[in-house]
Structure formats: C-alpha cells, structure tokens
Amino acid sequence: MPRRFHWKSAARAGGVQPAGATPAGPDAVPADGAATGPGAAAAESSAGAGSRAAAKDSGGKGGGFLGWLKEIATIVVIALVLSFLIKTFLFRAFFIPSGSMENTLQIDDRIFVNQLVPEPFALERGDVVVFRDTEGWLPEAESGANTSWLSEALVFVGLAPDESQQHLVKRVIGLEGDRIVCCNADGRITVNGEPLDEPYLFPGAAPSDTPFDVTVPEGKIWVMGDHRNASADSRANQDKDGGFIDVDAIEGKASVIAWPLSNASVLDSHPEVFEDIPEPAEGASGN
Numbered sequence: 553m554p555r556r557f558h559w560k561s562a563a564r565a566g567g568v569q570p571a572g573a574t575p576a577g578p579d580a581v582p583a584d585g586a587a588t589g590p591g592a593a594a595a596e597s598s599a600g601a602g603s604r605a606a607a608k609d610s611g612g613k614g615g616g617f618l619g620w621l622k623e624i625a626t627i628v629v630i631a632l633v634l635s636f637l638i639k640t641f642l643f644r645a646f647f648i649p650s651g652s653m654e655n656t657l658q659i660d661d662r663i664f665v666n667q668l669v670p671e672p673f674a675l676e677r678g679d680v681v682v683f684r685d686t687e688g689w690l691p692e693a694e695s696g697a698n699t700s701w702l703s704e705a706l707v708f709v710g711l712a713p714d715e716s717q718q719h720l721v722k723r724v725i726g727l728e729g730d731r732i733v734c735c736n737a738d739g740r741i742t743v744n745g746e747p748l749d750e751p752y753l754f755p756g757a758a759p760s761d762t763p764f765d766v767t768v769p770e771g772k773i774w775v776m777g778d779h780r781n782a783s784a785d786s787r788a789n790q791d792k793d794g795g796f797i798d799v800d801a802i803e804g805k806a807s808v809i810a811w812p813l814s815n816a817s818v819l820d821s822h823p824e825v826f827e828d829i830p831e832p833a834e835g836a837s838g839n
Contacts, residue, residue, distance in 0.1 A: 642667060644803065645810070646682055646719060652777035652784070653721055654754050656680065656819070662811035663721075663819070669805035677724055677743070677826040680806040680819050681775070685718035687792040689784065721806060722775035722785050723752070726768045728799075729832030734760040734787075746829045752822055754779035762787045767832075772796035 648661040657663065657680075665682050669675055726732040726743055733742045740747040741759045750759060757780045764787055768774050775797055777783025786795035809815050 643807075646721070646803075646806075648721065651782050652779055653680070653723070654779040654782070656723075656752055656778045657721065657806075657809070658815060660812075661809050661815055663806045664808045664810050665804035666807045667804040670799055670802055675724060675727065675773070675799065675802070675805070676821060676823065677727060677730075677829065678821040678823055679724045680721060680821070681724055681773075682719050682721045682803045682806055683775075683797055684801045684803065685720055686798060686801045687789065689720060689789050689792065690718050719803065722777050722783070724773050725776050725786075726766075726774035728768050728770050728772060730774070730829075731765075731767045731832065732774050733765045734763050743826070743829050744832055748825055750822075750825060752778050752820075752825075754781070757781050760787060764790070766790075766794065766796075769794070769796060771799050773799060773802075 643664045646663050648657045648659055651659055730743050736742050736747055760780055774786045776785045789795045806819050809817050
C-alpha cells in the first residue's frame with residue numbers, strides 16, 4: 553500500500569515578512585540572531601528531510617502492514633456480503649446425486665439455480681427446476697452428520713449445496729390447466745392434445761412406460777426426469793397429491809452446470825418442443 557506523507561506548505565516553511573520591512577540581504581542576520589540566506593535554507597532543508605526520513609522509518613512499516621490487513625479484511629467482508637445476497641436473491645448452488653436427469657445432468661454435477669424463476673420471471677414448460685420435497689418423494693435424510701466450519705461457510709454464501717434440506721430436480725412438462733396424457737398411438741406424450749418430440753430423453757428410454765391421464769391443478773406443475781426409466785417423478789407419486797408439485801416449492805430454474813469443467817454448459821429448456829402446444833381448455837382443473 554503506498555505510504556502517505558504530509559508536506560508543509562511553502563508559506564509555513566519560509567514564513568512571511570511584515571509589511572514595509574526592508575528585505576534582508578543574502579547574508580543578513582535578523583534582530584533575533586537567526587541566520588538567513590542560502591546556508592540557512594540548506595540547513596533547514598536538510599533538517600526537514602531528516603525528520604521525514606525518521607517518520608518514515610518509525611511509522612511506515614507498522615502502519616503499512618496494518619493498513620494492508622485492514623484492506624484485505626474489508627475486501628473479504630464485502631465479498632461475503634455480496635455472496636450471501638446473490639445466494640438469497642439470485643443464484644444458489646446444488647449438486648446432482650442421481651441419474652434421473654441423465655444425460656442432461658450427470659451424477660455429481662454442480663449446478664447454479666436462478667432464483668428469479670418462477671418470480672418475477674415466468675416458469676415455462678421444458679424448464680429444469682429444483683424444488684423442495686414437500687410431498688415426501690424422497691426417504692428421510694440422515695441427521696447428525698458432521699460438517700466442517702468451511703462447509704457451513706460455503707453453504708452460507710451459496711457456493712455449496714445445503715444438504716440439510718431435501719430437494720429434487722426435474723423437467724417441467726405441464727403447467728396449470730394442462731392435460732398431459734401417456735401415450736398416443738405413436739408412444740409419445742401429449743400436452744393439450746399436442747404430441748411431444750423430446751430430444752433430451754436418455755438414449756433408448758421410452759417417453760413413459762407408465763400410462764397416465766392428468767390435468768394440472770391451479771398453482772401446480774407436472775414434472776418428469778429426462779432418464780424416464782430411472783426417474784421417480786410425478787408418474788411414480790400420484791398417490792401423493794396426484795404427483796403434482798406446488799409452484800411455491802420451486803427454488804428456481806437450473807441454468808448452468810458449473811462443475812466439473814468438462815460438463816460446464818448452459819442448460820437448455822428446449823422451447824421448440826413445446827412451442828406448438830395450445831392453451832389449456834378454459835376452466836380446466838386438475839383431477
């Protein structure tokens with residue numbers, strides 16, 4: 553950190569003469585006996601330089617180091633506050649523990665979730681979403697696991713997932729009012745009568761081996777994993793509130809795979825798959 557020096561002004565260093573006084577010559581001696589002239593100026597300059605050097609030696613090292621520590625601490629605090637705000641209002645990190653979303657998401661992928669969806673930005677069919685397990689789709693989490701202070705700090709600022717809460721990740725297939733049926737004569741899922749051509753499905757997986765015919769209630773969504781043969785999604789949980797998920801339980805839209813770097817990419821909602829779906833029938837409600 554650059555050191556600061558306080559220089560005396562020219563007026564304070566040399567003084568001023570009273571009005572009407574006769575200027576002293578280069579070798580004149582004032583009434584108080586103090587020497588003036590070039591020799592005195594040189595002596596004063598040398599003394600000033602010496603005092604500045606002494607101040608530099610006595611306070612420069614200690615003050616500079618403490619100032620450096622203060623700046624580092626300020627930067628760390630600002631970074632933590634910004635990370636916490638980002639986690640709270642913008643993005644949050646999660647990891648993928650299963651293969652239910654393969655090949656879109658791989659086991660142990662780290663993803664960032666955009667928490668501005670579903671509000672203020674609207675949720676769309678095809679979005680990959682992370683939601684809280686409010687319906688008990690998952691087994692109860694083990695409690696009492698030891699976590700380090702570093703892990704807790706990373707969770708706090710949003711750079712690591714919170715494993716104390718149960719979450720799932722699936723793709724949105726149907727929104728409020730949509731009628732979703734499996735399957736038509738071609739073996740494809742239909743939404744409001746429009747068949748889906750789903751390029752994100754795991755290679756070789758059928759759209760669904762489980763037949764169903766549902767209409768999504770108000771404030772709910774219907775979700776399915778991309779690896780349909782390995783996903784316990786809305787189809788497998790119809791005994792729990794019909795297999796529907798509350799929109800209020802959604803943490804956000806999965807936007808980016810951040811780790812490992814070999815898988816890093818922006819996640820695709822595949823809007824082209826759903827662009828021809830007609831609006832739900834007026835007054836449609838869930839079953």
